[in-house]
Amino acid sequence: KQEVTQIPAALSVPEGENLVLNCSFTDSAIYNLQWFRQDPGKGLTSLLLIQSSQREQTSGRLNASLDKSSGRSTLYIAASQPGDSATYLCAVTTGANNLFFGTGTRLTVIP
Amino acid sequence: SQTIHQWPATLVQPVGSPLSLECTVEGTSNPNLYWYRQAAGRGLQLLFYSVGIGQISSEVPQNLSASRPQDRQFILSSKKLLLSDSGFYLCAWSMDRLAKNIQYFGAGTRLSVL
Numbered sequence: 505k506q507e508v509t510q511i512p513a514a515l516s517v518p519e520g521e522n523l524v525l526n527c528s529f530t531d532s533a534i535y536n537l538q539w540f541r542q543d544p545g546k547g548l549t550s551l552l553l554i555q556s557s558q559r560e561q562t563s564g565r566l567n568a569s570l571d572k573s574s575g576r577s578t579l580y581i582a583a584s585q586p587g588d589s590a591t592y593l594c595a596v597t598t599g600a601n602n603l604f605f606g607t608g609t610r611l612t613v614i615p
Numbered sequence: 616s617q618t619i620h621q622w623p624a625t626l627v628q629p630v631g632s633p634l635s636l637e638c639t640v641e642g643t644s645n646p647n648l649y650w651y652r653q654a655a656g657r658g659l660q661l662l663f664y665s666v667g668i669g670q671i672s673s674e675v676p677q678n679l680s681a682s683r684p685q686d687r688q689f690i691l692s693s694k695k696l697l698l699s700d701s702g703f704y705l706c707a708w709s710m711d712r713l714a715k716n717i718q719y720f721g722a723g724t725r726l727s728v729l
Contacts, residue, residue: 508658538717547621547705548720593659602674603649603718605659 506531506598510606517584518614525579525609527594532572534596539568539579542591542608551592552579584613617642621706621721628728634679634693636724638706641687646708648689649718650681653703665689701728 507530517523527537536555540548552561552568554577560569567580577594591610595603621638628634640646650662661674663681671681678697682690689706703725707718 540720545703545723545725547722548707550717550719553717595659602661602664603659605651607658 506534506596506604508594508596508604508606510592510594510609512609513607514610514612516612516614519584519586521584522580522582523584523611525581525592525594525611527577527579527606529575529577529596529604531598532575534572534598536597537568537570537577538595538597538603539566539577540593540595542593544591548593581611584611586613586615589613617708617719619706619708619719619721621724623724624722625725626727628696628726630698630728631695634691634696634700634726636691636704636706636726638689638691638721639687640708643687643708643710645686646710648683649707649709650689650691651705651707653705654701659705662691696728698728701726 509528511526534556536553538553539551541551542548552563554561554568554570556572565582570577589612591608593605593608595605597603618641647666649664651659652662653659663671663673665671665683668683679693703723705723706721709718
């Protein structure tokens with residue numbers, strides 16, 4: 505069964521720093537990988553989706569990469585801002601119409 | 616544009632009481648619908664998904680059930696809540712039957728069973 509792991513579980517950085525969040529998955533047979541943002545007590549916001557045939561996707565200050573063969577993805581956030589503080593979740597989609605989520609990385613950007 | 620509504624936002628229920636959470640989608644037809652649960656300190660877990668009216672697939676054995684009485688309505692229910700049912704419940708929808716598209720999530724319901 506697919507297992508998704510995110511490291512670190514929590515991260516605090518000063519405002520303006522660049523940072524990288526990591527995601528790994530055990531079964532490389534995926535359709536796509538998504539990065540989500542979750543604010544406390546709220547639903548999920550999809551940030552980036554990378555299809556299995558793609559290597560990376562960019563949106564503004566966010567860049568996500570995918571190495572399907574090694575089962576890894578990274579989310580790069582440039583010039584972090586206090587408003588970036590949230591929990592970031594990665595999830596992989598399999599052929600069973602299912603998303604497998606990691607447990608998330610709780611990011612705090614300190615002003 | 617498509618929107619997803621989920622209610623209530625917060626719910627406190629005693630052990631043994633029934634549960635009904637509702638999710639509706641607007642602006643699309645024949646969506647795939649999903650119920651997820653996020654227990655404290657744990658990742659999101661898929662509970663149920665539906666590809667059409669009356670079609671429900673369950674991913675894990677549990678104290679909950681789901682129903683889809685209308686095309687854009689998805690209901691999560693329980694006859695008798697357990698303490699372990701506490702958590703954050705999210706409803707989601709996707710455009711078609713393939714697993715290649717983004718799922719769009721509702722705002723969630725925080726359930727506390729006391």
